[in-house]
Amino acid sequence: MLAPVKVAVCMKEVPAAAAPKRIDPGTKRLDRSVEGALNDFDTHALEEALRLKDSAAETEVVVVSMAPERASESLRKALAMGADRVVLVSDEAAAGSDLVATTAVLAAALERESPDLTLFGQQAGDADGAVLWAAIADRLRLPMISQAASLELQDGKVRSKRQTEFGYDVLEAPLPCVVAVSDAINDPRYPSLKGIMGAKKKPQDVVSLADLGVEPGRAGEAGSRTAVLALAEPPSRGDSRRIEDDGGSAATEILSYLTERKLL
């Protein structure tokens, strides 16, 4: 039996897969007025937390997020999957936060919860960022493992396989620690009907920067150290061609394409 632990899972709301994605030319921020959904990558972190809870029922799973208040719709799915409660940091002063500002806020929320294990997904599906956990670990002065393709909890330590460019390393970190899991680690469960019904009764605690004791100057654009200067169309890859094969005929077309471009 594993010792019960408190697990925080940091989750982000991103535009839903089917929603149009655009950067608002006025604010130069991602347009978040479209339908939102949980960042897929983060559901792997939640699944890993729920597996710990499956093997030790006293484990508490808290979802921590920073988003406009309407994200509570998306976050309800995390509760339906089995999380115990949500802490949603929602404050207009936090809009437009970059890495430094976001992690100042999230670290304060995590510090208040003081979990044994803090989990992240491997990246944000919208900003392609894969940087949050390392900054959070540094702010909280906690050991960290990223790109974890496995996670075992034993004797107060986390042991993970870390996937890198060169293969799998085996890393070990004592609790409390921060782990970012890869999406190869598990297949997230679907919420059960019972879970969906129960999710409505589970607490979603909406907190402000003031509640966390974060000065407004540390969040949002005021607390950010990067800026978007301009937006442009990317250079086109040139004329993209499309051909439909008919019983292998495309081979000849590929050959002449490569020959034209002097790639043979």
Place this chain on the structure above:
Amino acid sequence: MSILVYVEHHEGEPVKGALGVLSKAAQLDDEVTALVVGSGVEPLAESVGKHGAARVLVADDPSLEAALPQPRVDVLARLVTERGFGTVLFAATVLTADVAAGLAARLEAGLNWDLVDFTLEGGSLVGKRAALGDSVLVDVGWTSEPRLALVRSGTFEPVANGGQAEVERVPVELEEWSTRTAMVEQAHEERAGPSIEDADVIVAGGRGLGSPDKFGMLEDLAKALGGAVAATRAVVDAGWYPYATQVGQTGRSVAPKLYVACGISGAIQHKVGMQGSGTIVAINKDPNAPIFEYSDLAVVGDIHEIVPRLTDLVRQQRGA
């Protein structure tokens, strides 16, 4: 503007992407400093110097042997603070992304990632970042120093100018908490033939192959084209092909002149590892495969029909 380039290394060699960033930085500033961190890494300084560094700082200590990010943040934070570097550049890898992000938090510094270029505009550093699946090119800047940047790997080719750098050992002092993560076992690389990073032509296979034995067909095509075979994470995870051939976010980043993607759907995780390729030819039976959105030649069809024929045709043409 005092640029510091962090040079990661693996098995006694600086990684190619880091030397590329160094070469690019040397075009903007002829006083670029490079930093190498590890154990027994001083010999790397010579090669780093040849790629444009005027000075190479070496943090060489047994406690830095394992490729772990947090002790590296300690070394960088001290150097950047004491010496006042205005800009710190990283070629993005799993390790350096963690180092850069940790450093950003430690120094309250701005970090821009996924840069595909950087320039000086009116004396200020401006990064170019491809966002939203490369559908938008964003100019990004920094509002304070130091400016931290992660450059998309495979972006710049290393240029050896034959220069010689001044080498300086720097002190290593680590925080107690940053050394709590331990490396129990370091990945051992199994190499299968030449590295895919150096190949001019890559033929890559994904789940659409259907079974591992179909890689033989790709090997034939690669041989005919004078290239190497690569694989997606899905098939490497399934044990179909060796890890060293994996292209993507957690694998290698490649930028060959020609990339032939066979039965690869083109998830973002794969795309980030090969989008720098010169010409991308994709063959997939699914007309809606995402890879077609960034291919130069999109071929809708069955790889099992097309690939063997193409191999024959290439052989005939080359033989002629």
